[in-house]
Structure formats: C-alpha cells, structure tokens
Amino acid sequence: MSNKLSSSVPTDREVVLGILNNSEDVLNRLYIGYFPMILQLILNNNGDEDDAKDVYQEAIIILYNKIKSGDFELSSKLKTYIYSVCRRIWLKKLAQQSKTTGNVSDFEDVIAVDVDVEEHEEKDLQFEKMGSALKNLGEPCKTIIQDFYINNLSMQDICEKFGYTNTDNAKTQKYKCLQRLKKLFFKPDTA
C-alpha cells in the first residue's frame, strides 16, 4: 500500500510544502508524475526524449525557484502550470531552431506564463555563467568554494579536508579563489 501511495503524483499542496521543506520524496514523485505529459508534448512536436528532459527540468527549476522565493500562488492546477511553462519554453526553442514558428499541438489546458519564463531566462544565464566560471576555476579552488558557500562547511572542516596547517592559510586560499571566481564570473562574455 505504501508503495502505491508513494509512487502516486503528489497533490499540489504537497508539492508546495515539500519543496519548501526540501523533501526529496515529493520532488521525485512530482518529477516522475508529470514527466510523461511533457514527453508526449515534446515527442509530438518535433522533439526527442532528451529535449523533453531539458525542457521539463527547466520547468521544474522555474517552479522550484518560484516556490522558494515565496511569492508562488497557485492560480491554476500545478499540472497546467508545468505544462504551460514547458510549452512556452519549447515554443521558444523551436523558434530558435526555426523548425516551426507556428503553434504546437496541445494535449492540456494552457495558461499564460510568459513572465515566469522570461524571468527564468535571466537566472538561467547567471546559472550558466556561474557553472562555467566554476569549471574554469579549477581544483582545489572549485571544491573549496563549493564546500564553503554551497555546502556550508566551516573553515575548520575545509582546513582539515585539504590539509592546511591553520585556518588562516585556508582563509587566504579561499579569498584568492573567490577573487578569481568573481573575476571569471563578472568578466564580459568573450564568446
């Protein structure tokens, strides 16, 4: 019984609460629950399953950020929201690939989500930039920065992990790493 229950799609309320509480289970169920819907949309509109995965994950990130930022109000069913976001993203991608400029064939109701998607694009740009900056930063800087700023390890922990003789050395190292990362992050795109 519990198996059946846990594999079912969570209710909209469950999703919001689950994301706010960082519940892995809810996210998994949400992800598995609505993916087929998006897969169907993408497959039937000139995409493949990898496109579906990209689009769907972007939509979940949008939902995630929106819920985390605290200003999320359910004005429709979550399903409709996710579908609409995916549809909007996929339309944009199609337009970029100039495959079709027209419409996609729909399977669900659609609501207007243009603002959310646009907002997300900006954030996504930053995400990409940060990702590539971290990549270019190299080890051990990358791990130190991630450990301290993302995984919230203390300087003491980092000191031990990397074998620094004292925390001051570690702090100096971290400072240098951060400076470099900042430089990489804020430098105008060369590409």
Place this chain on the structure above:
Amino acid sequence: MRNEIKLEAIIEDYLMGKLSPEEKEAFELLRVNDPAVDHKVVAHKFFLDSLKQYGNVHSLIQQMDKAHAEMDMESLVEEYKPHPSYIVNMWRKNKSAFAIAASFLLISIFSIYSIQHNTKQNGTYEVMRREITNIKNSQNKLVRSLNAPAKQEKGHLNAAKFGGTGFALTANGYLCTNFHVIRDADSIYVQNNKGDSYKVKVVYRDPQYDIAILKIIDESFSPLATLPYKLKKNAIGMGENVYTLGFPKDDAVLGEGYVSSRTGHGGDTTQYQVSIPINPGNSGGPLLDNQGNIIGVITAKENQVEGAAFAIKSKYILEALNAIPQDSLGKKVAYSKKNPLQGLNRTRQIEKIEDYVYMIKVYN
C-alpha cells in the same frame, strides 16, 4: 592584501549576520561613509546569492537526473511517441470532446428509451389480453427447486429435485397435490411434519385442472386418524379470510390472506384468485377458510401482479377423487356443513391439520 582579506571576511560575516551589534553598527557607519565599501558589500551579496542559487539549482538538477534515471524511458517513449494511426492521435488530442459527445449520446439514448418504455406501459393492456388465451405460460408454477441436500431419508439419499406441498384426502394415505408438482417425476416421496418420509405413487393425474392424487405405498405408513378438515362444497365469497400451510422451506409455513376474486387467471372459473403471500414450494397446499374447510388447492401466482395467487376450487378435488375406485379410498374427506375445526382459533386449527399436510419431494 591582508586588509582586503580582512574586509571581505567582515563583509561576509556582516552578510551572514555573524557580527555583534556594536560591530554591525560600526560597519554600517563605514558603509555609509565609504561608498567603495558599500559597493563591495552589494556586489559581494549579489555574488554570494548567485553562488547559493547555483548550488541549489545544481543539486536540484542532480536530484532530477536521479529521478529521471529511475524511469523506463524506452517504454514511455513507445507509449507517447506520435502514433502513426490518425485515429489514435485524434483520440489523444480530443479526449474530452469525445467524452462529452459520448455522454451526450448516452443520455439521449437513455431518454429516448425511457420515453418509449413509458408509452409502452400505457399499451400493455392490449398485450395482456392477448396472452390470456395462454394461461399456463404466464403463470408461475410454484415448484420449488431444492438444491440444499435433503435430510437423511429412508430409501432415497439423493437430494430431491423439486418440492411442493400436498395434503391428505383420506385416512389411508391418499394425498392431493398439483399435477405440475409431480409432472416428469421418476419417484416421489412425501415427508410429514415429524420428518418421516414415505414413498408414494401417482394414482390420478388431471393436467386440465392441475390436480394429482397420490397414494402412500410405504409399508411403514400407519393410517391416519380421522381427517380434521372438510371440503367446502359451495363457492366461497370475495373477502373471505383464508390461510394455507405449505413447504416453501423445509418446515411448514403459514400464509394468510383473503379471496380477492371468484375467478382465477384470466377469468378461469375453476380457480379463485387469492391475495396471499406464497412462494415456490407452496404449490399443492390446502387453502382453508376460517372454519377449517378446504376451499381449494394453491397452484400458481401471477408474476407481474402483486398479491395475486390462484387456487383450484375444492369442487375439482372431489371430482378427481371420484375418478378413483371408491372402495379403495376408505375413510375419505367429505363435504360437510359442520367440521371439528369450526370455532377453534387459528393456532389450534393449525395444530390439528399440520399432521395432514405433507412436503412432496420429486426426483427425476
């Protein structure tokens, strides 16, 4: 360089809220006085937020990838890929429209059906009349199918196929029942209220009036005492209270009612119509009036009419009895004005007659 590190450490502590109130105040003053420091704070905050956000999204993506890996992508793709068939595509895209159309169709069919059905009911009067010529078909013969195994009984261990009711006509073992009860019978046994079974043979059949006379041929049968009831000669009036004793189950059951018509099914003058609850197994049971006179034999009920049962008039019992050689009958039931049950209450009457009512078990 050292100062820079220190400044940034302070900024970080400030942003994370780790400074003491005095330090915080001093630092905020510094921010106000030194735009360069203020700019650094803002920039650092923005940067840290981006970094945090990156971390969150990054772990989210990892988690989603994990969930993604759990799914059986191939079968999902198989299920949702564009179907070559036009019909399937159409179905998928227009599910809700189809659903609405289908329910509309169903409702229309249902309402048309019910309208027709209603008008039909108004017209059944005709139809019923036509069927009247065919009395036997629309009557429910009250033969009870016995599927429960019968109790241990002498001579016959198998379960009886059909059951009915019969009652004694003479003290030496002549019984009356319905012809349809014993029709197609290989062998027939009767069982009295004490549970004793006796083998019987059919000595007279009358399909026309649906009457049969049986004779107990079992050696263990000892003659009965004088019959307590009499046959009623005259026709009985409408509204007369009547009752019957029968075997719709393995014990005798009393049914009580009144004569509701002087004629039976479709005006059949050989029968009464009786308003009395009867069930399969009651067939062949005696119908008695308040004085304990037998006025008929329960035989059938109408299936579509509430409370309409039919009983063959007692006159035809006697006709059947007359067809049997009189010297073999012995002490027989007779017409009588006065009978021993008269004046007794219902309970006492039943006590007296229940020994003379038998369950009939038919094997074939």
